[in-house]
Amino acid sequence: MEGQDVTKVVLLACGSFNPITNMHLRMFELARDHLEDTGQYRVVKGIISPVGDGYKKKGLIEACHRLAMVRLATEDSDWITVDAWETLQPEWVETAKVVRHHFDEIFTVEENIDDVDTVKYPKKRRIEENNFEGSSVYKRRDATQLMLLCGADVLESFGIPNLWKQEDIDEIVGRYGLVCITRSGNDPHKFIHQSDTLWKYRKNIHVVPEWVTNEISATQVRRALRRGRSVRYLLPDRVVHYIQENGLYSAESEQKNADVVLAPFQRYTGASSS
Numbered sequence: 001m002e003g004q005d006v007t008k009v010v011l012l013a014c015g016s017f018n019p020i021t022n023m024h025l026r027m028f029e030l031a032r033d034h035l036e037d038t039g040q041y042r043v044v045k046g047i048i049s050p051v052g053d054g055y056k057k058k059g060l061i062e063a064c065h066r067l068a069m070v071r072l073a074t075e076d077s078d079w080i081t082v083d084a085w086e087t088l089q090p091e092w093v094e095t096a097k098v099v100r101h102h103f104d105e106i107f108t109v110e111e112n113i114d115d116v117d118t119v120k121y122p123k124k125r126r127i128e129e130n131n132f133e134g135s136s137v138y139k140r141r142d143a144t145q146l147m148l149l150c151g152a153d154v155l156e157s158f159g160i161p162n163l164w165k166q167e168d169i170d171e172i173v174g175r176y177g178l179v180c181i182t183r184s185g186n187d188p189h190k191f192i193h194q195s196d197t198l199w200k201y202r203k204n205i206h207v208v209p210e211w212v213t214n215e216i217s218a219t220q221v222r223r224a225l226r227r228g229r230s231v232r233y234l235l236p237d238r239v240v241h242y243i244q245e246n247g248l249y250s251a252e253s254e255q256k257n258a259d260v261v262l263a264p265f266q267r268y269t270g271a272s273s274s
């Protein structure tokens with residue numbers, strides 16, 4: 001029987017998924033094992049949220065295809081799902097807003113369950129902490145916690161000057177929590193140590209080591225496809241077939257958005273989108 005102090009967790013992964021790879025799916029398995037090993041959490045759901053076309057990153061193919069591939073990739077999973085809300089927004093949505101949207105969805109469902117329960121039990125209100133200090137996110141004991149799941153490159157991108165808004169980092173890490181999968185070339189522990197913000201919220205950041213070095217990246221997959229090389233076993237078979245049937249990822253598609261001078265996420269940095 002589950003202990004009183006086990007917190008239910010929903011994991012949310014945001015990214016281009018251009019295309020989804022086996023490593024994206026593996027991230028969820030690694031994160032679930034790591035969190036559940038602590039005895040403090042039970043992971044009840046994983047959500048993949050592909051970025052919309054408004055992100056305008058170079059080489060980003062149409063959202064409908066990226067979404068279809070994630071659907072095929074998660075078809076057999078009994079806990080990892082795809083959510084199209086972010087993907088279908090006409091403009092790029094900052095990640096903090098995406099996390100907030102999903103939190104509100106979970107909150108609404110739980111409040112509705114509470115409303116039904118009120119007939120028998122007094123209504124339990126969720127009390128949000130106004131400041132994000134400390135590790136506990138919500139005072140209501142049975143509330144589901146939403147955590148952002150990402151690779152160490154995304155965590156380290158918090159340090160790129162003006163790329164992320166400071167208040168968004170505070171909200172994501174301080175209010176919700178982060179699960180970060182190590183990636184070769186990144187040192188999340190060192191990065192957390194060197195950032196005052198991340199150090200302050202370190203109890204909300206779960207760093208998950210990937211012992212089997214697995215450097216599948218969507219960039220490498222697109223490159224292989226452009227060159228007519230096999231990508232079998234890097235991606236779920238159904239995704240490989242979808243790419244073949246729809247003739248996705250060519251030299252031409254890699255030039256998509258190449259003429260975009262300043263993509264929305266580069267609004268402050270002017271950094272290259274390639």
Ligand SMILES: Nc1ncnc2c1ncn2[C@@H]1O[C@H](COP(=O)(O)OP(=O)(O)OP(=O)(O)O)[C@@H](O)[C@H]1O
Nearest residue numbers: 015016017023150151154181183214216217218219
């Ligand atoms: N090999 C990997 N190890 C750990 N995390 C990964 C790995 N590949 C992707 N991720 C994480 O998956 C999430 C979504 O990633 P994204 O769609 O940008 O894939 P990507 O392979 O990094 O893409 P690209 O090569 O196009 O930049 C991000 O949080 C990213 O850090």
Ligand SMILES: O=C(O)c1ccc[n+]([C@@H]2O[C@H](COP(=O)([O-])O)[C@@H](O)[C@H]2O)c1
Nearest residue numbers: 014015016051094095096163164165265
């Ligand atoms: O919210 C932000 O300010 C922000 C700034 C840069 C990147 N992001 C998100 O980080 C993810 C990065 O994905 P990718 O494929 O560009 O590595 C994607 O979901 C973006 O929406 C978010």
